Each structure stands twice: as structure tokens, then as C-alpha cells.
Amino acid sequence: QSALTQPASVSGSPGQSITISCTGTTSDVGGYNYVSWYQHHAGKAPKLMIYDVTNRPSGVSDRFSGSKSGNTASLTISGLQPEDEADYYCNSYRSSSTRWVFGGGTKVTVL
Amino acid sequence: QLQVQESGPGLVKPSETLSLSCTVSGGSINNNSYYWGWIRQPPGKGLEWIGSFYYSGNTYYNPSLKSRVTISVDMSKNQFSLKLTSVTAADTAMYYCAHHEPGGFDIWGQGTMVTVSS
Numbered sequence: 001q002s003a004l005t006q007p008a009s010v011s012g013s014p015g016q017s018i019t020i021s022c023t024g025t026t027s028d029v030g031g032y033n034y035v036s037w038y039q040h041h042a043g044k045a046p047k048l049m050i051y052d053v054t055n056r057p058s059g060v061s062d063r064f065s066g067s068k069s070g071n072t073a074s075l076t077i078s079g080l081q082p083e084d085e086a087d088y089y090c091n092s093y094r095s096s097s098t099r100w101v102f103g104g105g106t107k108v109t110v111l
Numbered sequence: 112q113l114q115v116q117e118s119g120p121g122l123v124k125p126s127e128t129l130s131l132s133c134t135v136s137g138g139s140i141n142n143n144s145y146y147w148g149w150i151r152q153p154p155g156k157g158l159e160w161i162g163s164f165y166y167s168g169n170t171y172y173n174p175s176l177k178s179r180v181t182i183s184v185d186m187s188k189n190q191f192s193l194k195l196t197s198v199t200a201a202d203t204a205m206y207y208c209a210h211h212e213p214g215g216f217d218i219w220g221q222g223t224m225v226t227v228s229s
Contacts, residue, residue, distance in 0.1 A: 052215065057217065089158050093213050097171070102159065103157070
């Protein structure tokens with residue numbers, strides 16, 4: 001059961017926008033609007049940033065936005081800030097016995 | 112405010128059974144909708160979904176772990192548990208419990224580190 005595909009790393013300067021992709025198949029990302037994104041700082045619990053592809057939980061900055069096209073979902077961080085430096089993971093519901101699957105993770109570096 | 116917290120031994124011997132509990136506070140396992148699950152992260156690696164149960168009773172497991180994993184619920188203690196049998200060093204990881212819906216894992220515990228070593 002393969003993970004969703006994310007780039008290993010993405011970087012940007014403060015104030016810039018970056019986009020992280022998450023590629024799956026028609027059985028997961030492309031088939032359901034159940035994609036979520038997590039910010040993970042070392043030593044802390046992962047934090048839900050986006051759910052159901054595009055929705056932000058209460059308290060999450062509107063600099064974070066989610067979208068999907070076909071089998072690829074994306075997380076965009078606008079106005080990049082130093083505190084955005086973290087690992088980011090996507091997750092999708094999957095129509096198989098593997099009901100939920102994570103991406104391999106993307107390390108975001110703020111230059 | 113709904114919260115979850117993992118507990119259990121930090122060291123397990125190879126071939127033995129890893130047992131963790133997740134205590135739910137600020138709400139009831141039985142009254143809250145949707146799912147309760149376990150996720151792990153081996154050192155230096157990414158997140159891996161282990162399994163989840165639906166509040167009404169159905170349980171789902173990662174096929175790669177299914178033969179060794181059991182998730183159970185104790186309504187009286189407002190807890191759910193993870194058992195992973197025949198552990199090896201590859202099962203060394205930070206283990207998280209979480210509340211989630213189909214489209215997102217919204218409430219996470221702080222995690223508990225489990226090391227498999229003799």
C-alpha cells in the first residue's frame with residue numbers, strides 16, 4: 001500500500017508563496033474530497049491545517065489554503081513566515097482496506 | 112474541549128506485545144461521532160496510519176500491520192487501546208492517538224515514544 005507522493009523539500013523566502021503537491025490515484029485523492037494537511041514541528045503533535053481538501057479549522061491562518069485537481073492535491077502557504085518552517089504531510093481517505101494513507105512528508109525551509 | 116492522551120510502556124522487548132492506551136477527556140467516545148485512531152512515526156520517517164475504529168463499532172487496520180494489530184475500546188474508562196504483537200526494531204516509533212473524521216485528523220495526543228529493544 002504505497003503512500004501518497006510529496007516532494008521531499010520545498011523552500012522559500014519570507015513573504016513568498018510556496019505550494020506543496022500531494023499526488024495519489026483515483027482511489028484516494030482523485031476519488032474523494034477527503035484530503036487533509038498537517039504541520040509537524042519536531043517534538044510536537046501534528047496539527048491539522050486543512051481538511052476536506054479546502055477547509056481551514058478554526059484558528060489556522062488564512063495564509064494556508066488547499067486545493068485539488070484530478071489526483072493531485074496542493075497546499076499553498078502565502079506570505080511565508082519563519083514559524084512556517086516544519087514538515088508537512090498530506091492524508092487522504094482511500095477506497096480499499098487501507099482507509100487512510102499519508103504522504104511521505106515535505107520539509108519546508110524558510111530561507 | 113476534546114483531548115486525547117497516550118500512555119503505556121516506553122520500552123518493549125522484541126517478539127513481545129506493544130500495548131498502549133488513549134484516554135479521551137472533554138467528551139465521550141460513545142457520544143462523539145466519527146473515528147478514533149492510531150498513527151505512528153518511526154525515527155527519521157514519515158507518519159503511518161495504523162488503524163481506526165468508528166464509534167459505532169467498525170474497525171479498520173492498515174493491511175501492512177493487520178495481522179499484528181488490535182484496537183479495542185473500554186467505554187467505562189473512556190479509553191481505546193492499541194495492541195501490536197510480535198514487535199521488532201522496525202516498530203520503534205512515536206505513537207499518536209487521534210480523533211478524526213473521514214477528511215481529517217483533528218485532535219491529536221502529544222505522542223508516546225516506544226522503543227523495541229532487548
